[in-house]
Amino acid sequence: MPFYQKPRNFTPLLIAAEKRSVKNGLHHAIFTSNFSKYVGDWKKDLKEGKGKFLTISGKLYEGDWFKGFRHGFGTLSHLNPDGTYTLEYRGNWVRGKPEGIGWWYYANGDVYLGYWKAGQRHGFGTMWYANNTVYVGYFSNGKKQGLGLMVYKSGDRYEGNWENDVKHGFGRFYHLHTGQLQEGCWVQDVCVKSKMCDILIRQFCDRPTEYPIPPNELKYPKAILESHEFWIQQKVGEIDKNLKFCIDQM
Structure with a gap:
């Protein structure tokens, strides 16, 4: 009869060590292999909760984490040569990228406030340019798309349709x-x-102007436009509604 009997709840030392190494709860500082530093909450060996992450390149994120991703509300800053930090973005994040509503402060002085999707300006927002131009309207994948208002430095303004970052429609x-x-x-x-x-x-x-502009209209504007090359190239059924309204008003 053997003198030693294996306990029913016996756990090998290697497995026990692995379990103890899994990070859970608050850790003061964790350094990665490239010398980046994280201070904050963990859950099942993944960043989750509140924490701040400083990369070796000087990028600092402070905010919410979920399953290892920046997720929730947080701020992103970069380190200056004098040791201070300059804010780049503050707002909502989804799986590591800005998504939802947020502010972005660009290095050239531009500022954007509005909706984001997968790290791109997407939806309604306002863009203040460093040259004192302001755009209020819709974006798609980082570019002006749809209805929008642009107020120029001179005071002139354009309001209407945009496509691929330019006036169109x-x-x-x-x-x-x-x-x-x-x-x-x-x-x-x-x-x-x-x-x-x-x-x-x-x-x-x-x-x-020295004198008011007198009313001056073509007699058959619609017939002239229909013979225009731009109109001929359009496919039946694909005419933009705003463009059709424009034609009907001429």
């Missing part, structure tokens, strides 16, 4: 220094057809 351009409204259709940032008229405050503008 029906829109109105207000020449506020001369007191005129340009209304028409844009294609790839170029106005292909429009009509001009004076606005009510023309006489109060900086450089108003």
Whole structure:
């Protein structure tokens, strides 16, 4: 009869050591193989809860984590040569990328506040440019897309449709220094057809036209437009609704 009997709840030392090495709860500092540093909560060996992560390149994230990803609300900053930090982004994150509502402060001085998706500006937002230009409208995959308003440094403004970051479709351009409204259709940032008229405050503008613009319209504008090469290239059933409205108003 053997003198030793294996306990029913016996756990090999190797397995027990692995279990003890799994990080759970709050850890003061964990360093990765590339010398990045994490301080915060863990769950089943993954970052989860509140924590801050400083990379070797000087990027600092402080906020929520879930299953090892930046997930929830958090801020991203970068280290300056003088030891201070400059804020880059604050807002919501999903699986490591900005998603939801957030602010982004660009290095060139631009600032964006609005919706994000998978790290790109996507949805409604406002962009303040360093050259004192402001855009308020919709974005898609980081570019202006859909309806939007652009107010330029000169005070002039465009309100209408955008596509792939440029004016495209029906829109109105207000020449506020001369007191005129340009209304028409844009294609790839170029106005292909429009009509001009004076606005009510023309006489109060900086450089108003000497005389009001008299009404001047083509007799058969729709027939002329339908013979235009741009119109001929359009496929039946694919005419943009805003473009059709523009044509009907001419």
